[in-house]
Amino acid sequence: MSVEVPPRAERFPAGPAAAARRVSGTDVARAAGVSQRTVSRVVNNFPQVSPDVRRRVQRAIEDLGYRPNSAARSLLLGRTRTIGLLTVGSTAYGPASLALATERAVRAAAYGLLVVNTVELDAESVETGLSALLDQGVDAVVVNEPTSTFRSRRHDLAVPVLSLSGPLELSATELVVASDEAGGVAAAVRHLLDLGHATVHHVGGPTEWPSARRRAQAWRAALEDAGREVPPVLTGDWSPASGYAAGRELARRPGVTAIFAAGDHLAFGVARALQEAGRRVPADVSLIGFDDVPEAAFMTRALTTVRQDLVGTAARGVEIVQAIEGRLDAGALETIPTRLVLRETTGPPPTPPPVPTPAAR
Amino acid sequence: MSVEVPPRAERFPAGPAAAARRVSGTDVARAAGVSQRTVSRVVNNFPQVSPDVRRRVQRAIEDLGYRPNSAARSLLLGRTRTIGLLTVGSTAYGPASLALATERAVRAAAYGLLVVNTVELDAESVETGLSALLDQGVDAVVVNEPTSTFRSRRHDLAVPVLSLSGPLELSATELVVASDEAGGVAAAVRHLLDLGHATVHHVGGPTEWPSARRRAQAWRAALEDAGREVPPVLTGDWSPASGYAAGRELARRPGVTAIFAAGDHLAFGVARALQEAGRRVPADVSLIGFDDVPEAAFMTRALTTVRQDLVGTAARGVEIVQAIEGRLDAGALETIPTRLVLRETTGPPPTPPPVPTPAAR
C-alpha cells in the first residue's frame, strides 16, 4: 500500500467547521461589494477611491481581520521588504547594542529584520548564515562583526551588503558605515601622552574580531606617530576575567603608567587587578576603556572611555541601504564620529615613576 | 505635468546591459533542457528523478546561481517558514541570551527568525511590534518578556503564540515553555533558611517585568510557606547601580543577614555596597543572585545564584511550535528546571547577630 495523501479539498475543508482559511483581498471585496482591485487601492492608500467606497472597504477589512499577504506582494514586486542581519552570537555590549539599534532603524523604515547569529566568528557559520538570509529573500544584508572569514568564497551577491563594523574587502562596490574607532583610539592615546605618560600599554580583544584588530592597530599607529615605544599587547576575550589576568600581568611590570583597554569590561578587570596590586588609579596608573557601557560611570572610579554612536551608525547605514534601492553599483564608506569621554581614571603619571612593590596593601 | 512612471519594460530592461533579473526555476530548466517542474523536484530532493537529470539540473543551478524564490513558495504553501520573536529591547543578560538561544533553535529547525524589540515593556510598542510580525506573515510568534501589557486588545491571532517567560493569559489554548523560576527561587530561599537565617530580604527587578514579579512572588511564597516574616522589597532596574543603592539601604538596617537579588547584576551592586559598609559576605550577610551570568563566578567571592536553562527553554519551545504545525487548538504548559548553584556567598548567619557599626573597615 502506498502512502495516501489526502486531496487538497480534504485537507482544507470548506464549510463552517473548516480550519479558517486566511482571509484574502477577494473575500474583503465580496463583503464590501467591490472588486478586489479596489480593496488593494484602499490598502495602499491610493487617492482615486471615493470616500464612501473607502469607508465600506475599511469596514470590511476590520470585520474580517484582513491582512494583506506579504508573500503575494513580494512575489509580484520582487522585493520582500526584509533586511537580513548577520551578527556575531554574543551577548557582549557592542554587538548586542548594534543589533538593537539596527532593528529599530530597520523597523522605522517599515522593513522587517531577519536575524542570524554566527557561532562567534567561525567561517562555516558565517557562510551558512549568509546563505540562510539570501534563501529567505532579504532585500539587503547588514553585516556586523563577522567579516574576518567572509572572503572565503566569491560573493557576487544579488543584494547590497552593508557592513557596520568596517570594510569587508569583498568588492569595490561595498557599503560601509562604521564608527570612527581609529579616531577614538587616537584621541585616547594622545590624551594619555599629553598628560605626560611615556607610552601606553594595550589590553586587546580577541584577534579574530575585526574590531579588536582595528583598535589595536589604531593604538599602535598613534604611538608610532608620536614616536613612542610600542609595548607588547596583552589580549583577552572581552571579559572582565581576562582583563583581570592582563591587569595582574601589567601590575607586575615596572614603568606601566597608562593602559588602554579595547573594551570597558576588559578595563574593569584591569582596574580590579591594579587595585589588588596596590596600584592606584589614576594616581599610579591611568586607564581608558572603549564602548562606554552603562556601568562604566559606576565604577569606584568612573571610567574614562571612548563612546561610539551605535544608534547613529545603524540609522545611517539603513538610510543608505534604503537610498540605493537595491542598486549594486553604489559604493559608500562613511564614518560616524566617536568621542573620548573623560572621567576619573586618567591623570598625569606619578613622579618619580612608581617602584614596583610587592602588593603594598 | 503628471509624474511619469516608466512602463515595466523600461524598468526591467531585457538585454545584455540589463539589471540582472533574478534567475528563476524556468531559466534553470531551459539551461538544463528539462521542465521547470523537474527543477523543482531536484531542489526539493524528490526521489523520482534520474541521477543523470539530477546532475544536469544541479549543474545548471550552480552555474546560474539559482536560489528558489521564497515568496513564491510561501504564497503557494501558505506558510513562510518564518517565526517572529517579540522581545524586550534590552541588552540585559536574560533577554539577550534567550533571544540568542531562540535564534539558534529556530534556525536549527530551518526556519527564519524575524525579530522585533519593544521599547522596554511599553504597551504601544508591544502592540505595534506584534502587528508588524503578523503583517510579515510569520508562521508563529515567540514572545519573551513583553507580556504584561499584552492583553490590552482581543488577540484572536491566526498563528500560534509561544511564551518563553510565563503564561500570557490570553486564551485557553496558549503555548508556554518557561524556566521554573519559582522552583529556583524557592530553593534559594530554603537554602538560606536552612543555614539558619531568620528571614531573607529581597532586591527585586522592575515590577513592569513579569519575570521580576514572578521572582518576587516566589520569594514571598517561600517565606510564607516557612512561616517567616516577609520584609519589604527594594526594587531596582536590573543594573548594578540600582543594586548598589538597594545594598546601601539594606546595609543600614540591623538584622539583615540574608539577601536574595532578582538578578546577578543587582547582586553585584548589593555586594559592593555591603563590602563598603563593612559587612562581610558571607560571614555577616549571605547573598544569592539569579541568572548565573558569566561574570558571576568571577566576583571577589564567587556568587551563589540560580541558573536557568535558557538554551533548553528556547529549544523545547521551538520544538513544540513545530510539532503543532500551526494548529490553534493545541495548548501547552511546560516548565524547564532551574538549578541553585552554590558558590561562596552563602553561609550561616553570624552569632550573635551583628551590631550595625559605622563602617568598620
Added chain:
DNA sequence: CTGTTAGCGCCTTCAC
C-alpha cells in the same frame, strides 16, 4: 521518470 496544467494573492495595464 518527466511534462503539462492550474492557481496561491497581489498589483499593473488597460478598459469602461
Added chain:
DNA sequence: GTGAAGGCGCTAACAG
C-alpha cells in the same frame, strides 16, 4: 472612480 484580465515563481495534481 472602478472593474477585468494577466502574470510574478512555485508546487499539487494528473497525464503520459
